[in-house]
Amino acid sequence: MDLVFKALADATRRKLLDRLHADNGQTLGALCEHLAMTRQAVTKHLVLLEKANLVATVRRGREKLHYLNPVPIHEIAERWINKFERSRLDALSALKKGLESGDE
Amino acid sequence: MNKPSYVYVTYIRATAEKVWSAITDRDITQHYWAHWNVSDWTVGAKWDHQRCDGSNVVDITGIVVESVRPRRLVISWADPKEAARPEKVSRVTFEIVPHADDVTRLTVTHDELEAGSGMEKGITQGWPIVLASLKSWLETGKPVPFGATCSN
Numbered sequence: 129m130d131l132v133f134k135a136l137a138d139a140t141r142r143k144l145l146d147r148l149h150a151d152n153g154q155t156l157g158a159l160c161e162h163l164a165m166t167r168q169a170v171t172k173h174l175v176l177l178e179k180a181n182l183v184a185t186v187r188r189g190r191e192k193l194h195y196l197n198p199v200p201i202h203e204i205a206e207r208w209i210n211k212f213e214r215s216r217l218d219a220l221s222a223l224k225k226g227l228e229s230g231d232e
Numbered sequence: 233m234n235k236p237s238y239v240y241v242t243y244i245r246a247t248a249e250k251v252w253s254a255i256t257d258r259d260i261t262q263h264y265w266a267h268w269n270v271s272d273w274t275v276g277a278k279w280d281h282q283r284c285d286g287s288n289v290v291d292i293t294g295i296v297v298e299s300v301r302p303r304r305l306v307i308s309w310a311d312p313k314e315a316a317r318p319e320k321v322s323r324v325t326f327e328i329v330p331h332a333d334d335v336t337r338l339t340v341t342h343d344e345l346e347a348g349s350g351m352e353k354g355i356t357q358g359w360p361i362v363l364a365s366l367k368s369w370l371e372t373g374k375p376v377p378f379g380a381t382c383s384n
Binding site for chain 1: 236237238239240241242243339341359360361363364367368376
């Protein structure tokens with residue numbers, strides 16, 4: 129999970145993810161087109177994103193296609209956000225039970 | 233052939249055999265997917281993704297295209313109401329590869345989707361949840377809750 133937060137803590141890498149979100153499955157060349165950066169710099173960012181499992185790559189002939197992999201981000205959401213919702217729901221349910229049993 | 237539409241990857245602390253079973257064994261899928269995946273998983277066999285809430289509704293159906301236990305499973309994927317229309321039938325590939333020690337890499341590739349369809353929207357919301365739930369179930373014995381549960 130450290131790798132995911134580290135990877136996300138950079139505007140260029142977030143931009144790369146945005147570009148894949150808009151158009152999934154792009155080559156390095158296509159991803160470079162809209163960035164004022166060298167191929168080497170973009171490659172470095174993509175390697176970090178792949179290590180964090182935020183980007184998955186698929187070989188198609190001689191091409192390497194990059195895909196946004198949202199699974200680790202979902203795991204982060206599940207770890208915190210959903211848990212908080214659950215405890216809120218539990219509290220509501222306890223409150224309801226308490227109020228409804230009050231007039232017995 | 234078009235490029236794959238969506239690729240999802242998760243690393244799971246479990247053997248490839250356990251990951252395969254978690255996808256193909258209806259008694260396991262019910263715990264983390266709120267559905268039974270029902271088939272004998274031989275090539276050409278039908279498979280159904282069936283609700284286990286007592287209604288037995290089949291939400292997804294298809295044919296087993298490739299089946300190499302425990303490494304690779306390719307299935308067609310369609311809403312039963314649309315399964316006769318080729319443009320509505322998409323394809324899902326599960327690749328299960330031992331990664332390191334007791335960790336297995338599961339890749340789910342979903343392609344041949346109709347662009348802009350309700351199915352496309354559904355699977356992009358669904359796969360991250362299903363994979364997080366599958367991982368959680370295999371590693372901790374607890375699924376990620378996502379609404380429907382099984383009645384039994």
